[in-house]
Amino acid sequence: QVQLAESGGGLVQAGGSLRLSCVASGTILRINVMGWYRQAPGKQRELVAVDTLGGTPNYADPVKGRFTISRDNAKKTVYLQMNSLKAEDTAVYYCNADWVSYYTAGAYRTGDFWGQGTQVTVSS
Numbered sequence: 191q192v193q194l195a196e197s198g199g200g201l202v203q204a205g206g207s208l209r210l211s212c213v214a215s216g217t218i219l220r221i222n223v224m225g226w227y228r229q230a231p232g233k234q235r236e237l238v239a240v241d242t243l244g245g246t247p248n249y250a251d252p253v254k255g256r257f258t259i260s261r262d263n264a265k266k267t268v269y270l271q272m273n274s275l276k277a278e279d280t281a282v283y284y285c286n287a288d289w290v291s292y293y294t295a296g297a298y299r300t301g302d303f304w305g306q307g308t309q310v311t312v313s314s
Contacts, residue, residue, distance in 0.1 A: 192216035192292050192303045194285045199308030206312070207273045212285030212305055214266040219298070222289035224261050224268035228281035228310075235284065239270060252278070277314040282307040 198210040214221060225240030239259035241247045247259045256275075261268040268285060285305035292299055 191294055192218060192290055194287055194303055194305035196285045196305040196308040199310045201311045202275055204275060204277055204312055204314045206275050208310060210270040210283055210308060212268045214287050217293040218266060219291040221287050225286045226270045227284045227286055230281040275312045277312050280312050281310060283310050
């Protein structure tokens with residue numbers, strides 16, 4: 191199977207910065223899409239940023255110009271650099287890996303995986 195482990199969340203004052211990391215583990219051949227989503231209390235999970243192999247990163251409008259997604263394919267890691275944080279960025283941030291080609295139980299498979307989430311709290 192494939193597991194995703196996020197880190198880097200925490201408490202920060204408005205205007206500050208945080209960097210989230212997400213490492214994928216397992217017998218992974220290829221990860222086509224890696225991204226970040228977030229879910230604030232009482233709200234649905236929403237896309238923050240996504241990076242597709244060979245493509246251009248996409249960002250949700252509220253974070254454009256403030257957040258930057260990047261990935262290290264050799265380390266199977268995706269990052270989210272968050273600058274100029276606002277109180278409305280407070281949420282649990284989830285890492286997602288989609289169209290993952292991996293090997294398990296004697297076969298190659300393709301799947302979609304989520305991390306457990308990391309809390310980001312921005313105080314105003």
